Amino acid sequence: MKKFYIETFGCQMNAHDSEKVVGTLLQQGYSQVAEPEQAELILYNTCSIRDKAEQKVFYRLQQFKREAGKGKVFGVLGCVAQQEGEAIFERAPHVSLVAGSASYTKLPEMLVQLEAGNRRVTGLSLDTDETFDTPFARRDNPHRAYITIIEGCDKACAYCVVPFTRGPERSRTSESVLQETRTLANAGYTEVQLLGQNVNSYRDPSPVGWDFAQLLRKTGETEGIRRVRFTTSHPRDFVKGIIDAIDESEALCNHVHLPVQSGSTKVLARMQRLYSRDDYMRRIEWMKNARREIAITTDIIVGFPGETEEDFNETVKMVEEIGYDAMFIFKYSKRPNTSALQYEDHIPEEEKTRRFMVLQERQRALQIRRNSAYVGRTEQVHVEGFNRATGQWIGRTSQNKMLNFHHPLLLAPEEGRTLIGSYLDVLVTRAGPNSLAGEHFTGYVQ
Ligand code: 5AD
Ligand code: SF4
8 A cells, every 4th residue: 555645834725635635545545654754655735825835845855855766756736836837846856746726636647647657747727617525535633624615716916826826716516515514514523614715705606606604604504513614704805794694693603814914005905905994994893893792813914015114003003903813914925926026115024024023012912901801701612632731621712712721520631531522611710812721610600
């Protein structure tokens, strides 16, 4: 039996693609190993969102180059594969397979070619309306499952490689999404996360023609599914119906990740984001006025070309006004093919770093304040792990906050006894910038 090793970089879409790739390989008679040294086929599922992410794969390829001499086959999958294409063979001649995510449906054929000793196999066409649906996905987490609902992206944000690396938007039929959800529920999954580069532009290609809000509601009605999450949203396509769905369906988690990128309308226009600061703030208003308390998180790019001190201050002001529950901050990174390359007014690296630190510091203080408001409240968590170092169980609230807690009757996992996968009420007793801590009071009268 042939053995393969796979390492994954990048976003949840990539993580889930790898689960599907692993399932496909197992189906083809391969077995998975934990170290590249033990494998005959070594795969890297790559990310090229920022330059640093892209460099990682070339570093790995260099690191294990000597393994190639032992007759091992190297494959580069994902966004760097799609972006660099056959140039990868020149940069790393020991690579035999280069395939982007839009070609994974052809993976079994490509494996056959590799097994036949073909030295150069590629899957690089983006001209597809297919999605990579497979019943064989081998999921890493037994309680929370990713489900792809839409692949690709039709937007043209000036900084972003995704439209070039993942191709045009293709939605799955609602029936196949719901069928997968039911299958997962029957297999014991209670939480699902709907995935897409822009889930809000989901449009059911079958005659019922559901939009994202309708799909969300229906997924939430699946028997056995207690939590539904989704990522990622584009503000332009984020409609009020999504908030109404969250308000009316308990199974939908009250958390929305809505990347804003900048608080300056001028910068947003240069980024080709297709919304203004005011448009974005209107969506925030919907969430603040919702019946349920919706946690809001975001992504921000600092130092986009032409971002002045004034623009940056607008971002900081907006962040303070909104009070995000969490934030990912990125320094702008020049990417191939993107339209922002045409701009000449690039921001020096030190200045990007300074803005990054200023924003990070502000956000840290805001998160401490926000999280402190949870002390004294009881929150339901889905337990997802145990931390041996602290002796705490790790849970996640519907709002996607990490809540670490002690359990008086089960101090640690024991043979055949664990809390992982269960839902429990936990009293929050402490708050930090990135997590909460608390106690579960089973057996105590509160
Ligand atoms: N430079 C820096 N950050 C980027 N992102 C996307 N492209 C770039 C880039 N060229 C960020 C955006 C996006 C997140 C996934 O990565 O904030 O929402
Ligand atoms: Fe990275 Fe974007 Fe590709 Fe995800 S879609 S792996 S974030 S480049």
